[in-house]
Amino acid sequence: MSPARAIVTGASSGIGLACAEALAKSGRPLLLAARRRDRLEELAGRLRSEHDVDVAFDELDVRDRPAVDAWAEARADLLAESRVLVNNAGLARGLDALPAGSVDDWDEMLDTNVKGLLNVTRRVVPHFVTAGAGDVVNIGSVAGRWVYPKGAVYCASKHAERAINEGLRLDLNGTGVRVATVDPGMVETEFSLVRFHGDDAKADSVYDGMTPLSAEDVAATVAWIVDRPAHVNVAELVLLPTDQASPTVVHRRK
Ligand code: NDP
Ligand code: 8X3
Numbered sequence: 001m002s003p004a005r006a007i008v009t010g011a012s013s014g015i016g017l018a019c020a021e022a023l024a025k026s027g028r029p030l031l032l033a034a035r036r037r038d039r040l041e042e043l044a045g046r047l048r049s050e051h052d053v054d055v056a057f058d059e060l061d062v063r064d065r066p067a068v069d070a071w072a073e074a075r076a077d078l079l080a081e082s083r084v085l086v087n088n089a090g091l092a093r094g095l096d097a098l099p100a101g102s103v104d105d106w107d108e109m110l111d112t113n114v115k116g117l118l119n120v121t122r123r124v125v126p127h128f129v130t131a132g133a134g135d136v137v138n139i140g141s142v143a144g145r146w147v148y149p150k151g152a153v154y155c156a157s158k159h160a161e162r163a164i165n166e167g168l169r170l171d172l173n174g175t176g177v178r179v180a181t182v183d184p185g186m187v188e189t190e191f192s193l194v195r196f197h198g199d200d201a202k203a204d205s206v207y208d209g210m211t212p213l214s215a216e217d218v219a220a221t222v223a224w225i226v227d228r229p230a231h232v233n234v235a236e237l238v239l240l241p242t243d244q245a246s247p248t249v250v251h252r253r254k
Pocket of ligand 2: 154
Protein backbone atom coordinates (compact mmCIF):
# COMPACT_ATOMS: atom_id res chain seq x y z
CA MET A 1 0.00 0.00 0.00
CA SER A 2 1.46 3.40 -0.93
CA PRO A 3 1.84 6.02 1.82
CA ALA A 4 -0.77 8.75 2.25
CA ARG A 5 -0.61 12.19 0.69
CA ALA A 6 1.47 14.98 2.23
CA ILE A 7 0.72 18.70 2.14
CA VAL A 8 3.72 21.05 2.10
CA THR A 9 3.36 24.83 2.36
CA GLY A 10 6.15 27.03 1.03
CA ALA A 11 7.20 24.28 -1.38
CA SER A 12 8.56 26.63 -4.04
CA SER A 13 11.99 27.00 -2.41
CA GLY A 14 14.45 25.84 0.23
CA ILE A 15 13.27 23.54 3.02
CA GLY A 16 9.73 23.16 1.66
CA LEU A 17 10.99 22.18 -1.78
CA ALA A 18 13.42 19.68 -0.24
CA CYS A 19 10.58 18.24 1.92
CA ALA A 20 8.48 17.78 -1.22
CA GLU A 21 11.40 15.92 -2.84
CA ALA A 22 12.07 13.72 0.20
CA LEU A 23 8.40 12.82 0.66
CA ALA A 24 7.93 12.10 -3.06
CA LYS A 25 11.01 9.87 -2.92
CA SER A 26 9.30 7.79 -0.25
CA GLY A 27 6.31 7.38 -2.59
CA ARG A 28 3.94 9.95 -1.12
CA PRO A 29 1.48 11.81 -3.34
CA LEU A 30 1.71 15.52 -2.65
CA LEU A 31 -0.33 18.69 -2.40
CA LEU A 32 2.05 21.66 -2.62
CA ALA A 33 1.33 25.33 -1.95
CA ALA A 34 3.19 28.63 -2.26
CA ARG A 35 2.73 31.97 -3.97
CA ARG A 36 5.10 31.35 -6.92
CA ARG A 37 3.03 29.12 -9.15
CA ASP A 38 5.67 28.81 -11.91
CA ARG A 39 8.12 27.22 -9.49
CA LEU A 40 5.50 24.78 -8.18
CA GLU A 41 4.56 23.80 -11.70
CA GLU A 42 8.17 23.04 -12.58
CA LEU A 43 8.74 21.10 -9.35
CA ALA A 44 5.53 19.09 -9.75
CA GLY A 45 6.51 18.06 -13.29
CA ARG A 46 9.94 16.96 -12.14
CA LEU A 47 8.68 15.01 -9.11
CA ARG A 48 6.00 13.24 -11.17
CA SER A 49 8.54 12.05 -13.71
CA GLU A 50 11.32 11.20 -11.23
CA HIS A 51 9.20 9.47 -8.57
CA ASP A 52 6.00 8.45 -10.35
CA VAL A 53 3.78 10.07 -7.69
CA ASP A 54 0.70 12.27 -8.04
CA VAL A 55 1.60 15.90 -7.36
CA ALA A 56 -1.12 18.55 -7.06
CA PHE A 57 -0.19 22.16 -6.43
CA ASP A 58 -1.84 25.48 -5.75
CA GLU A 59 -0.85 29.10 -5.72
CA LEU A 60 -1.69 30.13 -2.16
CA ASP A 61 -0.78 32.97 0.18
CA VAL A 62 -1.12 31.48 3.67
CA ARG A 63 -1.73 34.98 5.11
CA ASP A 64 -4.98 35.29 3.14
CA ARG A 65 -7.53 33.50 5.35
CA PRO A 66 -10.42 33.62 2.84
CA ALA A 67 -8.06 32.20 0.18
CA VAL A 68 -6.95 29.41 2.54
CA ASP A 69 -10.60 28.65 3.31
CA ALA A 70 -11.47 28.53 -0.40
CA TRP A 71 -8.43 26.30 -1.05
CA ALA A 72 -9.52 23.91 1.69
CA GLU A 73 -13.03 23.71 0.20
CA ALA A 74 -11.78 23.21 -3.34
CA ARG A 75 -9.27 20.60 -2.24
CA ALA A 76 -11.48 18.87 0.36
CA ASP A 77 -10.99 15.45 -1.30
CA LEU A 78 -7.19 15.73 -1.24
CA LEU A 79 -7.18 17.09 2.31
CA ALA A 80 -9.32 14.13 3.41
CA GLU A 81 -6.80 11.62 2.03
CA SER A 82 -3.77 13.50 3.42
CA ARG A 83 -2.01 12.36 6.58
CA VAL A 84 0.97 14.76 6.67
CA LEU A 85 1.01 18.57 6.90
CA VAL A 86 4.40 20.29 6.76
CA ASN A 87 3.76 23.86 7.94
CA ASN A 88 6.89 25.34 6.41
CA ALA A 89 5.86 28.62 4.71
CA GLY A 90 7.65 31.39 6.55
CA LEU A 91 10.21 34.13 6.43
CA ALA A 92 12.30 36.71 8.23
CA ARG A 93 12.29 40.33 7.08
CA GLY A 94 15.03 42.68 8.21
CA LEU A 95 17.59 42.48 10.98
CA ASP A 96 17.04 45.68 12.93
CA ALA A 97 17.09 46.92 16.50
CA LEU A 98 13.46 46.91 17.59
CA PRO A 99 12.81 50.69 17.62
CA ALA A 100 14.24 50.93 14.09
CA GLY A 101 12.21 48.04 12.72
CA SER A 102 9.85 48.41 9.78
CA VAL A 103 6.20 47.85 10.67
CA ASP A 104 5.67 46.30 7.23
CA ASP A 105 8.40 43.75 8.01
CA TRP A 106 6.77 43.01 11.39
CA ASP A 107 3.36 42.49 9.80
CA GLU A 108 4.76 40.21 7.12
CA MET A 109 6.59 37.99 9.63
CA LEU A 110 3.74 37.74 12.12
CA ASP A 111 1.05 37.34 9.46
CA THR A 112 2.98 34.57 7.69
CA ASN A 113 4.77 32.67 10.45
CA VAL A 114 1.99 32.80 13.05
CA LYS A 115 -1.39 33.54 11.47
CA GLY A 116 -0.55 31.80 8.18
CA LEU A 117 0.38 28.64 10.06
CA LEU A 118 -2.87 28.85 12.01
CA ASN A 119 -4.94 29.52 8.87
CA VAL A 120 -3.71 26.30 7.24
CA THR A 121 -3.69 24.18 10.41
CA ARG A 122 -7.32 24.90 11.31
CA ARG A 123 -8.48 23.70 7.89
CA VAL A 124 -6.31 20.57 7.60
CA VAL A 125 -6.22 19.13 11.11
CA PRO A 126 -9.96 18.30 11.33
CA HIS A 127 -9.42 15.84 8.45
CA PHE A 128 -6.65 14.12 10.44
CA VAL A 129 -8.87 13.98 13.52
CA THR A 130 -11.67 12.38 11.49
CA ALA A 131 -9.19 9.80 10.20
CA GLY A 132 -7.73 9.22 13.67
CA ALA A 133 -4.19 9.70 12.30
CA GLY A 134 -1.89 12.29 10.80
CA ASP A 135 1.31 14.26 11.27
CA VAL A 136 1.58 18.00 11.67
CA VAL A 137 5.24 18.94 11.29
CA ASN A 138 5.83 22.61 11.99
CA ILE A 139 9.08 24.19 10.85
CA GLY A 140 10.18 26.28 13.80
CA SER A 141 13.68 27.61 14.38
CA VAL A 142 16.38 28.12 16.94
CA ALA A 143 14.79 31.58 16.95
CA GLY A 144 11.91 29.95 18.81
CA ARG A 145 14.28 28.93 21.61
CA TRP A 146 16.72 31.83 21.87
CA VAL A 147 16.27 35.56 21.23
CA TYR A 148 19.14 37.26 19.43
CA PRO A 149 19.93 40.96 18.92
CA LYS A 150 17.95 42.63 16.11
CA GLY A 151 15.78 39.56 15.73
CA ALA A 152 13.04 40.28 18.28
CA VAL A 153 10.05 40.08 15.97
CA TYR A 154 11.21 37.05 13.95
CA CYS A 155 12.11 35.36 17.26
CA ALA A 156 8.67 36.27 18.63
CA SER A 157 7.03 34.65 15.61
CA LYS A 158 9.00 31.45 16.10
CA HIS A 159 8.38 31.44 19.87
CA ALA A 160 4.69 31.65 18.96
CA GLU A 161 5.12 28.72 16.56
CA ARG A 162 6.59 26.70 19.40
CA ALA A 163 3.70 27.55 21.72
CA ILE A 164 1.20 26.63 19.00
CA ASN A 165 3.06 23.36 18.45
CA GLU A 166 2.82 22.50 22.13
CA GLY A 167 -0.79 23.68 22.45
CA LEU A 168 -1.90 21.72 19.40
CA ARG A 169 -0.30 18.54 20.76
CA LEU A 170 -2.11 19.04 24.06
CA ASP A 171 -5.43 19.70 22.36
CA LEU A 172 -5.11 16.70 20.03
CA ASN A 173 -4.09 14.24 22.70
CA GLY A 174 -6.14 11.06 22.28
CA THR A 175 -6.98 11.69 18.60
CA GLY A 176 -4.05 9.72 17.15
CA VAL A 177 -2.69 12.88 15.46
CA ARG A 178 1.00 13.62 16.09
CA VAL A 179 2.45 17.12 16.32
CA ALA A 180 6.15 17.92 15.89
CA THR A 181 8.34 20.95 15.57
CA VAL A 182 11.66 20.81 13.74
CA ASP A 183 13.79 23.75 14.83
CA PRO A 184 16.82 24.29 12.58
CA GLY A 185 19.74 26.63 13.00
CA MET A 186 21.37 28.13 9.89
CA VAL A 187 20.18 26.55 6.63
CA GLU A 188 21.44 27.90 3.32
CA THR A 189 18.31 28.63 1.27
CA GLU A 190 16.74 31.84 -0.04
CA PHE A 191 15.98 32.72 3.60
CA SER A 192 18.75 35.34 3.99
CA LEU A 193 18.11 36.80 0.54
CA VAL A 194 14.48 37.33 1.57
CA ARG A 195 15.50 38.66 5.01
CA PHE A 196 17.80 41.26 3.40
CA HIS A 197 15.25 42.22 0.73
CA GLY A 198 17.30 40.78 -2.16
CA ASP A 199 20.78 41.98 -1.10
CA ASP A 200 22.92 39.07 -2.40
CA ALA A 201 26.20 40.12 -0.80
CA LYS A 202 24.62 40.55 2.63
CA ALA A 203 22.82 37.22 2.30
CA ASP A 204 25.99 35.34 1.28
CA SER A 205 27.98 36.82 4.18
CA VAL A 206 25.66 35.08 6.69
CA TYR A 207 27.37 31.77 5.85
CA ASP A 208 30.96 33.12 5.59
CA GLY A 209 33.56 30.61 6.77
CA MET A 210 31.06 28.12 8.23
CA THR A 211 29.21 25.09 6.92
CA PRO A 212 25.43 25.60 7.23
CA LEU A 213 22.77 22.91 7.08
CA SER A 214 21.30 22.19 3.68
CA ALA A 215 17.56 22.16 3.02
CA GLU A 216 17.97 18.43 2.36
CA ASP A 217 19.34 17.91 5.91
CA VAL A 218 16.12 19.35 7.32
CA ALA A 219 13.91 17.46 4.87
CA ALA A 220 15.54 14.14 5.79
CA THR A 221 14.62 14.85 9.42
CA VAL A 222 11.01 15.63 8.49
CA ALA A 223 10.79 12.42 6.42
CA TRP A 224 12.23 10.43 9.36
CA ILE A 225 9.70 11.93 11.81
CA VAL A 226 6.65 11.01 9.71
CA ASP A 227 7.98 7.49 9.19
CA ARG A 228 8.17 6.69 12.95
CA PRO A 229 5.75 3.99 14.15
CA ALA A 230 2.28 5.34 14.96
CA HIS A 231 2.83 5.23 18.74
CA VAL A 232 5.97 7.45 18.53
CA ASN A 233 5.59 11.26 18.46
CA VAL A 234 8.85 13.15 17.95
CA ALA A 235 7.61 16.25 19.71
CA GLU A 236 10.54 18.67 19.28
CA LEU A 237 13.80 18.39 17.41
CA VAL A 238 16.60 21.00 17.26
CA LEU A 239 18.93 20.62 14.28
CA LEU A 240 22.14 22.67 14.31
CA PRO A 241 25.09 22.87 11.94
CA THR A 242 28.15 21.51 13.76
CA ASP A 243 29.68 25.00 13.38
CA GLN A 244 26.74 26.61 15.25
CA ALA A 245 26.09 26.27 19.00
CA SER A 246 23.40 28.97 19.30
CA PRO A 247 22.08 31.76 17.05
CA THR A 248 25.06 33.93 18.03
CA VAL A 249 27.81 31.37 18.67
CA VAL A 250 29.07 30.36 15.23
CA HIS A 251 32.53 29.04 14.44
CA ARG A 252 33.91 30.67 11.28
CA ARG A 253 37.15 29.64 9.55
CA LYS A 254 39.34 32.43 8.21
P1 NDP B 1 13.04 30.12 1.56
O1 NDP B 1 12.94 31.59 1.39
O2 NDP B 1 13.98 29.38 0.66
O3 NDP B 1 11.59 29.46 1.43
C1 NDP B 1 10.46 30.02 2.05
C2 NDP B 1 9.21 29.42 1.45
O4 NDP B 1 8.07 29.96 2.12
C3 NDP B 1 9.07 29.72 -0.02
O5 NDP B 1 8.64 28.56 -0.70
C4 NDP B 1 8.00 30.79 -0.06
O6 NDP B 1 7.25 30.65 -1.26
C5 NDP B 1 7.15 30.39 1.14
N1 NDP B 1 6.32 31.48 1.63
C6 NDP B 1 6.73 32.65 2.18
N2 NDP B 1 5.67 33.43 2.44
C7 NDP B 1 4.57 32.72 2.06
C8 NDP B 1 3.18 32.99 2.05
N3 NDP B 1 2.70 34.15 2.52
N4 NDP B 1 2.33 32.06 1.58
C9 NDP B 1 2.80 30.88 1.11
N5 NDP B 1 4.11 30.57 1.07
C10 NDP B 1 4.98 31.48 1.52
O7 NDP B 1 13.43 29.88 3.09
P2 NDP B 1 13.57 28.53 3.95
O8 NDP B 1 13.33 27.33 3.14
O9 NDP B 1 14.84 28.64 4.68
O10 NDP B 1 12.38 28.76 4.98
C11 NDP B 1 11.39 27.78 5.24
C12 NDP B 1 11.02 27.81 6.72
O11 NDP B 1 12.16 27.45 7.48
C13 NDP B 1 10.56 29.16 7.25
O12 NDP B 1 9.46 28.95 8.14
C14 NDP B 1 11.77 29.66 8.04
O13 NDP B 1 11.41 30.54 9.06
C15 NDP B 1 12.32 28.34 8.57
N6 NDP B 1 13.71 28.34 8.98
C16 NDP B 1 14.71 28.68 8.12
C17 NDP B 1 16.03 28.64 8.53
C18 NDP B 1 17.17 29.05 7.65
O14 NDP B 1 18.26 29.36 8.18
N7 NDP B 1 17.02 29.04 6.32
C19 NDP B 1 16.37 28.20 9.88
C20 NDP B 1 15.25 27.87 10.72
C21 NDP B 1 13.97 27.92 10.25
P3 NDP B 1 6.64 31.84 -2.14
O15 NDP B 1 7.55 33.03 -2.00
O16 NDP B 1 6.61 31.26 -3.52
O17 NDP B 1 5.28 32.06 -1.57
C1 8X3 C 1 16.44 31.01 10.93
C2 8X3 C 1 17.67 30.90 11.76
O1 8X3 C 1 19.25 32.17 13.33
O2 8X3 C 1 18.44 33.34 11.35
O3 8X3 C 1 15.30 30.73 11.65
O4 8X3 C 1 16.98 32.95 13.20
S1 8X3 C 1 18.09 32.41 12.43
